[in-house]
Amino acid sequence: MATFRCKDLGLACEYEESAEGEHELMKRIEGHVMTAHQMNPESPEVSEKLRKAIR
Numbered sequence: 001m002a003t004f005r006c007k008d009l010g011l012a013c014e015y016e017e018s019a020e021g022e023h024e025l026m027k028r029i030e031g032h033v034m035t036a037h038q039m040n041p042e043s044p045e046v047s048e049k050l051r052k053a054i055r
Contacts, residue, residue, distance in 0.1 A: 004029050008053040011037060022054055 002025040006013035015032055019025035029050065030041040039046045 003055045004050070004053055005055075006032075006037070008055070009049060013037070022051070025054060026050065 001018055001020065002022050003016070003018045004025055006015045013036065015029075015036065017025060017028050017032070019028055026041070026047075033039040033041055033046070033050065041047055041050060
């Protein structure tokens, strides 16, 4: 099980999501980070940050 929390990126946000694998989790969190945090998940830097925050 893979888990992501915005707090792990240092953001003041309660968003948390889980999925069976990293690929599925990335699909679930991309929309949130785009709309709530104006981050582009297609950017290599942002994508790397998101992947490093996955537990």
